[in-house]
């Protein structure tokens with residue numbers, strides 16, 4: 210096995226102004242390989258090496274017809290890939306297809322009595338709810354009829370859905386897809402304000418909400434967020450005509466927030482008028498948008514990743530089949546939230562297109578105790594399990610021996626969203642997977658639609674900590690800042706890029722095609738005039754290394770994005786929130802290593818002249834971040850500093866702050882305009898991290914501003 214030795218600092222692009230996640234993740238040690246079991250290989254969807262060869266570069270792009278052929282098309286495509294307007298690729302040109310038909314209607318003939326969704330409520334005394342394909346068909350049709358005839362929505366309109374993990378969420382998404390309405394699902398944990406901004410950006414005039422849901426043993430009142438979302442959208446110039454509210458218990462109110470007459474409607478009441486109605490799926494051109502998914506980027510404003518119907522559905526169906534090994538008889542449980550891309554691709558569209566049973570769990574994994582996931586798996590006989598390293602770390606911490614107590618058997622497990630430490634991987638394999646399950650560590654992004662780097666579960670060896678080789682039909686490259694390619698086995702890291710387009714890649718950023726080109730293609734494109742896909746590599750924004758065996762190890766973000774517990778947060782978004790507090794003069798947000806969540810944001814603020822650094826200011830900043838973005842963005846700490854380290858041109862040196870927060874070497878600071886501040890901040894911050902004085906004015910007395 211090739212040896213790639215540990216490096217103190219990965220040789221990444223050396224940005225002057227920030228220390229990136231990728232630069233913080235600097236450990237590299239080769240791990241031993243693990244083999245898939247013979248039993249798994251015997252039943253796997255992908256065990257023929259000849260199939261893999263069909264995806265080599267010489268068969269590109271037609272190799273992806275294999276994925277598209279997994280769907281039922283209303284009209285076949287004429288051309289697999291049209292590159293005439295790079296990087297706005299068109300896939301399966303001339304083809305017509307409906308995503309809802311492929312996930313629901315086409316399974317009725319063979320699987321109508323099979324469970325499509327099994328909803329597991331968080332309260333353990335509420336039994337699981339099984340929704341068969343037949344029932345799903347009925348419910349999706351009724352909701353589609355309501356969206357068309359009551360909400361007056363049609364193909365191409367956008368609708369914003371801010372809902373928790375209840376079955377009405379995928380039902381609503383599929384009803385939208387049936388009509389060609391572009392859904393934009395906002396993660397339930399985001400604030401009403403964050404939802405309102407996204408609704409305004411997408412031009413939605415209808416919001417779909419839930420009244421309440423359970424999380425960590427508490428009933429969360431969600432309807433109130435709808436009122437904030439409407440007010441925020443209206444402030445941005447977007448009127449909301451209707452708010453449709455699903456009730457957690459049909460017929461019973463569980464929210465304190467009042468209903469606004471003529472604007473707010475309970476879905477269960479409106480649906481009475483549509484009982485038993487069916488609606489023909491509306492055939493869509495392959496390239497019509499299916500949904501928007503907002504994600505954090507390098508500027509303050511989240512961007513709406515626009516995904517297409519045909520290419521996206523083909524890509525998630527193919528990857529769910531070959532990498533997750535989903536067969537129609539499997540019970541598949543992905544613990545992600547549908548409000549993120551993982552849930553869209555690998556709870557809803559991929560598994561349902563393959564007629565699997567997809568489990569939906571409402572709550573947090575460790576409620577009421579760390580045995581909950583394993584009880585669910587045992588009860589429902591789940592055999593494919595999918596979660597994030599953060600959840601694995603949390604469950605391991607809360608009950609390392611817990612899985613052994615339960616009689617479930619996984620054949621396959623997926624991990625996604627962040628780098629997984631080899632020791633955490635090994636616990637997942639040995640204790641959760643009982644050494645029977647294969648693991649795929651899948652690297653991808655909101656933008657990419659589906660997996661791009663992962664092992665082929667029956668064909669490749671697993672290596673803890675490395676996502677694996679490129680997925681079928683994906684040709685990556687790692688380049689440094691000077692476009693020198695970093696070769697397999699080279700002891701260096703660089704920027705991970707994908708040289709070719711693939712059907713799952715987003716179409717554009719909603720309403721901002723220029724930003725799409727700039728963000729993903731301007732860095733490495735060879736010639737802006739070229740019509741050849743070879744000249745338009747996709748820049749992913751992640752640092753990576755590749756070892757001699759061709760396995761990629763993802764180090765983390767190289768830009769202003771922090772990956773918190775597998776969720777993306779823009780540092781600029783958090784900084785903008787801080788700056789809305791009237792006492793804050795400057796704000797800088799940096800990623801800090803966290804034992805459970807991988808990375809968390811830490812906030813540095815300096816105050817306006819004459820303002821005293823009190824705990825109340827910190828509280829205000831935290832509350833503002835939670836209101837404007839949501840609890841997921843809650844910083845680990847707020848440091849009030851007398852001044853920020855700055856370059857002579859006045860730029861805040863986030864690199865220095867990140868180094869301090871992560872107890873790393875601050876590097877050369879002699880060129881700063883105010884090098885003395887660095888030591889002051891270091892003493893302040895590192896004192897807070899290890900010392901007993903965690904908060905309160907005592908530890909900020911050193912500035913002499915408070916007595």
Ligand code: PRX
Pocket residue numbers: 504550551624625626627628629650651652653654655656676749750751763764765766772775776777
């Ligand atoms: O930094 C990479 C990390 O998550 C980012 C994408 O985040 P998001 O768009 O929210 O999608 C998450 C689910 C696909 C990437 O840029 N990431 C994702 N998967 C992995 C990963 N880092 C390491 N290993 C992975 N398997």
